[in-house]
Amino acid sequence: MILIPNNAKSKESTLERSIKVLEYLAETKEKKNMSDIAKDLKIPNGTSHKILKTLEDYQLIERDESTKRYSLGFKLFKLGNNVKYIRDLRDISMQYMRELTRETGETSQLGIIFEENLYFLEIIETPNNKKTRGTVGLSLPLYAPAAGKVLLAFQPEAKRKKLLDNIKLKPFNLNTITERDQLEAELEDIRNNGYAVDREEVFLGTTCLAVPVYNAEKNVVAALGITGDTERVKKNRDNLVNTIHHEALNISFKLGYQLS
DSSP states (O other): OOOOOTTHHHHHHHHHHHHHHHHHHHHOSSOEEHHHHHHHHTOOHHHHHHHHHHHHHTTSEEEETTTTEEEEOHHHHHHHHHHHHHHHHHHHHHHHHHHHHHHHSSEEEEEEEETTEEEEEEEEOOTTOOSOOOOTTOEEOTTSSHHHHHHHHTSOHHHHHHHHHHOOOOOSSTTSOOOHHHHHHHHHHHHHHSOEEEESSSSTTEEEEEEEEEOTTSOEEEEEEEEEEHHHHHHTHHHHHHHHHHHHHHHHHHTTOOOO
């Protein structure tokens, strides 16, 4: 049974009011002071002050110190650009994912890092994969799935260390890596080999392969991979890896990546 805290309603109310403040500032043509915002949105002054302070702390709004008036912050523009970039990445990748599924007969997956986890941005299913069904929007820890390990392996060293420091290596099953030294050794192998393998580390009977996707700055921004029956994937691993690399490179080229 899920227990709902007594203050859940007030939290939702605060969130709704915060969204209304952002929408209000987006629609208005001029900066607004706290009194205007509280009056127009019918929010108590005390609550309005707390909301504005929180939004300002998160750089979602800005306050002009000379006039004490508020406007939308630059971070919202940045967030909007990030959303557009992710949508563009998905749209660009779709045709190559369909081709990957057609060529391999396996389910193809596109993953990114979101909130220090692997987030599946898109999945193209195949009837051959009867053991598991992927879900767009599914989030998994980085250390177990092939796509997550690729993303982890190719992060800059400082960021990779920070991610590893925050990871709790909990087993999905007996095949899951649960020792940091072992994981770091595998990440080095992934960087050397250019691809990652999930050896039934999440789902028994299912093996995944994944490779990096690069942007124009030669940074790894996504992982492209396939998932399928373990025996089938093991039998054709070399050919599968080559095919995944080919389609990942096509996506990378579309993102502005150039071979040096």
